[in-house]
Amino acid sequence: MLSYNVATLLRSAPGTERRYTVEAVDLDVYDDLQLAAPIAGEVRLSRTGRSILARANLSTAIEANCSRCLRPVVAPIDVEIEEVALPSIDIDTGQPIDRDAEPDALRLDEHHELALDEPVREAISLAEPIALLCRPDCRGLCPVCGSDLNNVSEHQHDEEPIDPRLADLAEWRERADTN
Ligand SMILES: [Zn+2]
Ligand SMILES: [Zn+2]
Numbered sequence: 001m002l003s004y005n006v007a008t009l010l011r012s013a014p015g016t017e018r019r020y021t022v023e024a025v026d027l028d029v030y031d032d033l034q035l036a037a038p039i040a041g042e043v044r045l046s047r048t049g050r051s052i053l054a055r056a057n058l059s060t061a062i063e064a065n066c067s068r069c070l071r072p073v074v075a076p077i078d079v080e081i082e083e084v085a086l087p088s089i090d091i092d093t094g095q096p097i098d099r100d101a102e103p104d105a106l107r108l109d110e111h112h113e114l115a116l117d118e119p120v121r122e123a124i125s126l127a128e129p130i131a132l133l134c135r136p137d138c139r140g141l142c143p144v145c146g147s148d149l150n151n152v153s154e155h156q157h158d159e160e161p162i163d164p165r166l167a168d169l170a171e172w173r174e175r176a177d178t179n
Helices: 007-011 117-127 164-178
Strands: 003-005 017-025 034-048 051-065 072-086 113-115
Touching: 007 034, 034 072, 051 117, 072 117
Parallel strands: none
Antiparallel strands: 003 113, 017 034, 034 051, 051 072
8 A cells, every 4th residue: 555644744844754665565557557566666755834745756567468469568667756745634723624725636634644546556557658569679460360470480471362252252242232
């Protein structure tokens, strides 16, 4: 869990920073992605005024398919996060804070707990390479038969004569169209 209680930090002097080592964290990522390695790195939280500035440098790996030959590829990725999180309860008065002023802001929960799961999930999804390749010179799949061209040294299709039965059918169709 990428979750941190910042109640003490909110009571510290502005500028106070806490560092947390992230080790072996697993996270459900978006449907089309799969983590291939636990998340590791560092989270730094600091108090700025009445909010918390969360910064993180994390690394993990994702598993996806090579965009040319479709075999599974593991790609290491690094993500950097910088988010400002606002409280939902005033740390001094215990009163709820009006969220309407900044409805889209990242919020601490009512126990002053900061969850970074969602920002990290988003950052990981944005860090996914658009065209992931198993290797830079991946030869991809044959457009005719679908064979993996990385596995074969010579691969060519002759101009194959069309199956006579199909030829008859095509001819029949053509006639049917013109009538
Ligand atoms: Zn490939
Ligand atoms: Zn082929």
